[in-house]
Amino acid sequence: MAPNDYAVRLDGVTKSFGKHTAVDHLDLDVPQGSIYGLLGPNGSGKTTTIRMIMGILHPDVGSVGMFGGDLDEVRRTRVGYLPEERGLYKKMKVVDILTFLGELRGVPRGDGRARAQRWLDRLGLGEWASSKVEDLSKGMQQKVQFIGTVLHEPRMLILDEPFSGLDPINQDVLEEIVMEFHERGTTILFSTHLMDQAERLCQSVCLIARARKVLDGDLKEIKRRERKGVLAVRFEGDDGWLRGPEVISMEQVADSTHLLLGEGADHQAILRRGVAAGVAIHRFELVEPRLHEIFVRHAGAEAASADGGLPARANGQGGAS
C-alpha cells in the first residue's frame, strides 16, 4: 500500500517513563477506512500508544504519521478522540460544552450548536440541551461524551477502551454510531482488553503485550495462518494423554477441550497417545483459533494473563498503559 493509504503509521516508536518502558519499538499501520483493534492486557501500552497518536505524549524514539503526513495539529483536529478517562465540565450546559468541543476542532459556533442539537435529538436527549451536565444521569453523560467525540465529523475515530464503564444500552448506542461512521468510510481505531469484542468488530488488529507488538495484520489472514494452532477434542476417560510438550495450555470451550499447540507441533502424536491410552475419542479437530488463543500462543499465558475483563488499571506514574 502507498504511504497515504494509512490513517496512522507508527515507525519504531519507543516511550519510557523513568525506568519503565511503556512502548517498545512499536511499528503500526492502520489502513484507511478499516476498523482496527489495538489489543492487549491492561498495562501493555495501549493508552500510551494512543496518546502518542493524539500528540498528547511524544515518542522518545521513532515517528508517528497520520493521513499520509506528519502528525500536526490540523490533522489531529480531524480525529474524534474518546479517551479512556472521560469527563465533562460539570457546571456547563450540555449544548455549550458540545459547541465548545466542536469549536476546538474548528466547527464554527452556530454550526456546532445546530449539530449538537441534532445529535442530542437523535440520542433522545433533545430536552436536556440547556441542562447542566451535573444534572444528567451517568448514562446520559456518556452519550454527551460520544456526541462530543463525533460532532466535528471526524475522518478517524480513536477510541480508548470505548466500551469499558458503559452500561449495556450505551454500549449498543456507541457500537451503532461507530459502525455508521465506518460505513461512511471513517477509519476506526480502538483499544480494548476484551478479545471477544475485538474479534466481533475488527478487520485488522495489533496484539501487544508488555510494551511490545506480538503480531498484527488482517484478522482473517491471521486466523488462517494460525489455523493449525488449536485442537478441539472431546473424549471419555482420563485426560493424561493430552499432556505433552506440544501443548501450551488447555481450556474448556463448550463441550470440547481446546488445546493450544506450540509452533510446529505434531498433532498426530497427540492422537497416537490417545489411542495408546485407550480413551474413546469423539472429536479430534483443528479449529479456527479464537483471538485470545492466538494471543496466548504468541505471547505466552503469563503475558496475556491480565486479560479478561479486569477493572481498569490503577493510573500510575505517567499514566503508562
Next chain:
Amino acid sequence: MRGVWAVIRREYLERVRSKWFILGTVGGPILLIGLMVLPILVAGRSESASRRVVVVDRTGVLYEAVRENLEQGGYELERAERTDDDALARYVAQATEGDIGGVLLLDDSSLERGRARYSARERPSPVRGLTLRGAVTQAALEVRLGADDPGVEALLAGGELDVNVLDSEGAGFDDPRFMITYVGTFLLYMVILFYAVAVMRSTLEEKTSRIVEVVISSIRPWHLMLGKILGVGAVGLTQVAAWIGMGVLTGALGLPALMAARPELSQLGELRDILPGAGYVALFAVFFVGGYFLYAAIYAAVGAMVNTEQEAQQIQMPIIFLLVTPLMFITEVIRDPGSTLSTVMSLVPFFSPLLMFARASTGSAPAWQVALSLVLVFATVVAVAWVAGRIYKVGILMAGKRPTLPELWRWVRES
C-alpha cells in the same frame, strides 16, 4: 490560535454569567455604598421636618457666628427675642410639641468652653451633633480671637500644608492620599489572589473531571493554559472596570445629588478630592495585569501538579507567602517611599505589583523606576510562564502522588 479563543471565550462567559460574579461585581459595591449612605439618609430624613432651631443666646455675641455656620449645614435659625428662663421654657415646650426642631441655649460656658445645650424631641444624629458642636466651638473661637481678623477663619478651618517634594520626580503630588493607596493595594492583592486561584481551580477541575485529555488532544497544553489565564484575567478586568465605573458614577452623580438633597452633609464633598484619578486607575490596571499574569501562571502549574483541593492548599503556602510579603512592608513603603528598602523591595518582580503600585500611586516613585519594575515584572512573567507551561504540560495528565521537587525539575527539563 482558534483553540485559544475557544478557551478564552468559555472561561470568560462561564464566569461572567455566574451568579457569584454578578453578585460580587454589582451587589458588593452597592451593598458597601448602601451601608455607608443609608444610615445618613435615614437619620437625615427623620429630622428633615424639624430644621428650624431657635437659638437662645445669653451671651449676646455668639448668634451671628453660629447662624453662619449652621445655615451652611442646612438649618433654619431663629433668634429668641427674650432669653430668660420663662422664654426658654416656652421654646422647650414648643420643641416638645414638635412645632420647632430644637432649642439651642448659648451662655457664658459656651463662650468659655464651647459648651451648649440643645433640647429636642429626639437625639440628633452623630453628623448633626457634630455640626452643632462644631458651629458653637467655632463661633466661640471666632469671637474670642477677634472675628474681624480674616486670618483667624483660615486658621480655624484647619490650615494647609503645601508639600514640596524635593527628592523625587513625583513633585506634583499634593494631597496625602495614603488611605486610597492602602485601600488600592489591598484590593489589588485580593483581586490578584482571587483570580490566580480561580485559574488553579479551573485547571484542577479539568484535571479531576478528566476533560483535559480531550481538550489537549485538539490544542496544545500551552494554548490551553494561555487561554485559561487570558479568559480568567479578562473576567478580573471586567470586574475591576465595573467597580471603577460604579465608583466614578457615584462620585460624579451620586455624591452631588446626595449633597443637594442633604446640605448638612456637605463635608462629604471632600470625598471627591480623594477619589482616585485616571492615572491611579491606569496604574491599578497595569499592575493588576502584571501581577495577575505572574501569579496566575504559577497557580496554573500548581493546579496541574495536584489532584485535590487539599493538596493544592498545602502546595500554595509558599506562593501566598510571596504575595503577602509586600503587604507586611506596605506601611513602611507608604511612610517612607524613597528609602532604599522601599525602592529595592518594590523592584523585586514578585513584590512590584503591590509595592510599586503603592509607591507610584502616591507619586513618590520616579517614572524610570515604575517603568523598570514593569519591565522586570513582564520579563519574569515570560520566564515563569515558560517553566509553568512545562510543568502544566506534564502535570495535567498525571494522576497519583504529587511530584517532588526533583521530579518537577525533570518535567521542566525533559518536556
